[in-house]
Amino acid sequence: MAQAAQQNDRRARLDPDTIVDAVLRLSRQEPTERLTFRRLGVELGVDATAVYRHFRNRDAIVRAALDRLFGLAVERTQSGGGRQAWRTRLEAYLDELxxxxxxxxxxxxxxxxxxxxGPGELQAIxxxxxxxxxxxxxxxxxxxYYAALESYTLALGAGIALEIQRLPDSAGHDPWLNPRVFTALGGHPLLEKHRTALTRLDSLGTFQAGLAAILDSAERDSTLSATT
Structure with a gap:
């Protein structure tokens, strides 16, 4: 009886925010698993069909959960306090994302x-x-520059996330180039020349390098605009 009452109470309190909370828990606890309504129902302690009352399909849930992540990244960035320079704020936000x-x-x-x-993505934009x-x-x-930063970060972010699903312990530090690349470098003198630096490069290092290149270009444009 007590268990049934508890389940009924959880059903009564089921709402979109509660469902998104559960999605975020599952996505963190089970990084290699694809979200399903059945698994979500188990996590919430409800029949999976109850979720359909709030989200019409899986895509709608994923959009709501991703929107929460965009908002969370902005919130974490702004919680640092103080009015930092534009580049520092941008770097902090994209790192948080x-x-x-x-x-x-x-x-x-x-x-x-x-x-x-959703409001999270609009706030981020x-x-x-x-x-x-x-x-x-x-x-x-x-x-x-918004288009460059957005497309670059989302594309590489999605790629690194896929990499982590395949290698859960990599945390974005999987080597960018497979070590097999360096076993036969004959005829590729630049690969040989930069071999040490290339072997140190991982996915997050690649992200940081590309981000710096975009923001360096934005700084040059900004300086040029101020002098003309």
Whole structure:
């Protein structure tokens, strides 16, 4: 009787936020598993069909959970306090976004191909546009660099999340190039020349390198705009 009463109480309190909370728990605890309504029902202690009352399909749940991650990344960035320089804020946010994708790989792996249309993603877009505006870029270049940063981070973030699903202990530090690449370098003098640096490169290191290149370019554009 007590167990039945507890289950009925959990059903009564089932709402979209509770469901998304459960999705985030599962995506962190079971990084290699694909989200299913059945597994979600078990986690919530309800029949899987109860979830359909709040989300019409799996895609809707994934969008809501991803939207929460976007909002979380902005929240963590802003909790640092103080008015930091535009580049510092952008780097902090994009690092936080990559972190939440790594922490929830089954969701992060779907980030590039999924628009959430929710308040979290809109807040994140506004944050990035605000940073780029503060950089002093011309209006058309603000959108240009937003597009570059967004597509780059989401694509590589999804790729690293997929990598973690395959190698749960890698945490984004899987070698960027397979060591087999370096077993036969004849005829490739530049590979040989940069061999040591290339062998040290991992997925997160690659992300940081690309991010720095984009932001370096934005800084040059900003400086040029200020002098013309």
């Amino acid at each position: 990559m972190t939440v994708f790594i922490q929830h790989p089954s969701l992060g792996s779907e980030a590039f191909a999924t628009d959430t249309y 506004e944050f990035v546009l605000g940073c780029l505006t503060d950089a002093g870029l011309p209006e058309e270049r603000v959108v240009h």
